[in-house]
Every structure is written in structure tokens, then in C-alpha cells.
Amino acid sequence: MLCLLVGVSLLAVGIPVWLIQPFRHQTPQDLEVSYLLRRWSPVGTSILAGFAVFWVLRLWRGSPGILRRGGLSLALVLALLTAWFAQQNHFEWLFRPPAHPEYAPAEEASFLAGEERVLGIELKGEAAAYPIRQMAYHHLVHDRVGGVPLVVTY
């Protein structure tokens, strides 16, 4: 029973990690499954972790051997880890959004080579540029240009 709980939890977080990884061909079904699992796994794995805690406490007294207790501990750690992982956005571990994006006037942007390419926008008299070398890491930057809220994507 405990193994089943942990197994389901691991699959719920593991399947979308595998399905929507880079350099893999994704079908519309892959996305549907990943979306559903990512949507419900934070709640689902937390409930399963609660059950796992309950089962381990119940079995602990009746399992004096070091092997059995080791197994119970491992199951408990795995259940708690998967519940924690389901709350995380592992894509933002790899590509952290800038916490407080800062901007330099064009004449002070000495970190930018003249040939370097930018994503540029002018809206209602305000202009902003996002160097591609930075955008290729962050991927997403939120900004407001000419009063219009924007998401810059690369």
C-alpha cells in the first residue's frame, strides 16, 4: 500500500518532467497529460504524502528490524520529496526570471557590443531594448512600456 502511494506520487511528478523535456517531440496528448498532472499533482501528492505519514507511523512499531525501518524511512522521504517537488517550478531553477529587472540608458549600455542583437520596442513614445544574450537565459521578462504591460519572450 505504502509502495503504491509512493509510486503514484513519483509518476505524477515524473511523467510531466519527462514528457515536456527539451529536444523531445511533443504530441498534443503529451501536453494534455502534462498539463493535467502539473495542475493536480501539487494537491494530489500532498494528500498522498499525508497518507504515507499515517502508514509509516502505523507500521513503525510493528517493524523493529533495521531493514524494515530503513525501507519505511525511505518511503516517507520519497513521498515528502515528491510532494515538495510538485510545488516547485523546476524550469525556473534552470532559467531564473530576473527578480528586479534594471535598465540603463542607451549611452551607458557599455556591456552591449554594437553588433549585438536586441529585441526592441517603441510604444507611445517610450523605447526599450532587451539583449538576446540575456533573453536567451531568462526567456521571460515582464515590463511596462508606454504604460502598456508586456511580457518579453525569447
Added chain:
Amino acid sequence: MWELTADGRELEFHLAGINNENFIMRDGQTGSWWQQASGQAILGPLKGTKLNATWKREHPATRVLKRDPTTAGKYAAANWEEEVAAYPVVTPRSPREPLKDRDLVVGVEISGASRAYLLSELTDRGPVNDRLGDSPILLMVFEGGRSVRVFERTVEGQALEFFAATGVDSGRIIDTPTGSTWDLTGLAIAGPLSGRRLARLNPLLDYWFDWKTYHPDTDVYRAGR
């Protein structure tokens, strides 16, 4: 670049996964998943909603995103284009496709019609007058392919045709039938249409495999067609 307002509210986006080498973003308000290349919600409560694209242009008074000191070591190398070009491609390919997976294309979409223009075919060749769907459009690729401009070439209900101006005055184009002179930002600077501005379209400079994945009905421009 996408406007953040959809469904009457301002959204906040996070990276949420990869769909065939184009990233998925998730909005924090409804949890819907959005495709970066199309700005379209593909799954969740806002499925089918599209974000508004905005147009881009360089400007002398621009402000520039600074490097974030906490992640400075992770920024792409100066030769990022070569590195990206060597990544594998995983999307299915039909034997009849006229372009290679990693050919760079200028992708244009107007009211449902999509066309891919091979970047190298347009680079430094002067203005290209084309018609996409019902819209007469003008494409210009200059500075060795580093600048891409696409405009609608209809002014007061009349479709203009553009030609490169010859002589010392490079960086200028001339229309027929009025003979007005225009600069590369789409502004008429001399002649009968002086002061008029062409409406700018928002092209996507993209790899062929990515453009065709998110514009499955696209066709491909061939010079002299």
C-alpha cells in the same frame, strides 16, 4: 513580445515546459498554458485566447535591460547563434518540405494567412513587394540580415510598389506611382506622400521547423513567382 492583458486582466507568466523546442508559459492567474511562438493559450481555462503582439523598432532614446548580476555567468555566449544552430531538431518532417529545418525564415502572418520568406534570399536584395492573403506587403532585410522590416504597402486604399533608390542616397526607397521617397522606418520623407507612414507588421525571425510547427498552413515564398 506580447501584451500582458488578456481576458480583461493583467497576467503574469512563468516558464512551464517545452513543446517541440518552443517554450510553454503558464500564467499565474488562471494556470493556463501558453505557447511562446504564437502567444496562444493551448490548455486550461483561457484556451484559445491570443495575446496581442506589439511591433519593434530601434530608437536612440531607448533604455536597455541590464545584466542581472546574480545570473550574469549564465548568459548566452557571444556565438550563441552557432551553438543554437547545432542543437538537434525533433519535429516531424515531410519529404516535400522546400526548406531545411534550421533555415532562418522571416515569418509573416496576416488575418490567418502565413508565409515564410527565406532570410538569405531576402538579405540586402532591396524591397520585396508581395501579397499575402488580401494584403499587399513590403519586406526589407538589410544590414546583412540583422534588420528585418515588414510593412503593409497600402496608402489611402491604393497599393504602392517600392523600389530601391539608386545613387548616393542609400537607405531610401521610392514608390510607384507617386515617386515619393521613403526611409527604412516606413516614413515618406519627400514627394507627394511626404509625411505619410506605412503600417508596420510584426514578423517573426524564426527557424523553419519552428515556424511550420506553429503555422501549419504556411506557404513558402519563392522569388520571381
